[in-house]
């Protein structure tokens with residue numbers, strides 16, 4: 001951290017207080033909006049000139065995440081820096097941390113960047129958190145494949161690093177399939193995870209301040225399609241009161257044991273027998289937490305601002321039942337056509353409780369996250385009915 005002559009982390013108009021964010025995607029954009037709403041100016045570091053957060057930022061540093069001049073610039077102008085995606089080089093966060101507050105820390109981000117380190121961490125805190133990860137085995141060499149226990153099959157082979165939206169994953173039923181898959185993945189470090197009988201998937205958004213104060217949001221129930229989040233429903237309709245307690249306790253234990261500062265999202269599986277398994281964590285606001293923008297007192301992005309600037313954390317109470325529907329580029333295209341047509345947003349916005357968020361991406365592409373809609377309503381059933389109507393209007397099978 002900088003010396004005692006460093007500027008206050010609190011919002012200030014003149015001279016302005018600046019925050020920095022590593023990454024220029026939609027999460028960065030929504031962070032920028034939340035920070036600006038609280039009076040901060042925001043600088044974004046991102047190699048792509050045309051990026052969702054760059055369009056909203058007060059300043060875009062268009063450079064590689066490891067560029068020393070850009071990092072120096074960010075450290076000098078900002079009082080605190082955060083990240084919007086987990087694959088930012090941890091070394092860049094570590095070097096920024098010599099001069100400015102960085103939350104979450106390089107150490108915490110690096111745990112989430114490596115599935116093996118992450119699973120080991122989950123195992124280490126399992127006795128306190130009450131949840132285990134899925135049974136797994138590290139795979140670096142052919143000998144590791146020979147040594148695989150039989151009961152890990154059928155399983156899912158996952159790359160240790162850089163996986164997201166189900167990418168870098170292959171389902172395998174035997175050792176031969178693991179060999180083939182590993183060759184296809186060009187021999188990168190992998191982990192084989194036992195395929196578990198999932199009943200549904202949930203995520204728990206939690207946040208912690210530098211003073212150790214921690215909060216946990218309501219449980220979100222997630223449905224994925226083709227590896228990408230499709231809907232998030234809160235309150236989670238399938239989850240028992242006991243499971244809610246267990247998952248929130250696990251999330252708070254994990255964030256404390258990590259000594260984490262900022263917003264952290266933890267994904268869990270609920271198995272058919274009702275038991276809870278921890279899957280992975282994202283060291284940042286998360287797609288499944290977008291509902292907080294419209295349905296909670298404090299959005300996950302405003303919470304990130306509060307946590308990184310050492311302000312009191314905000315109220316996580318949910319004031320309305322909500323369903324979030326992700327909007328992919330597919331809805332711009334009818335059938336197999338490659339001609340993009342803007343969806344009829346006016347029809348969506350005519351639905352009660354509809355909140356449209358578009359990320360400012362010029363080019364719609366199939367499977368590209370273009371925006372989301374959160375429906376809030378007096379009852380969850382009403383919100384679910386509006387999502388169904390929206391899907392019909394947008395040509396999404398519901």
Ligand code: ATP
Pocket residue numbers: 134156163164165166167193194195196197198201224227228267279280
């Ligand atoms: P993202 O970063 O988008 O959340 P990811 O690519 O990091 O995803 P995971 O979340 O680990 O990957 O897995 C993607 C999906 O695959 C899960 O949401 C779940 O539906 C399924 N899956 C993953 N691991 C298992 C498992 N052990 N047993 C059964 N299903 C699994």
Ligand code: MG
Pocket residue numbers: 267279280
């Ligand atoms: Mg996941």
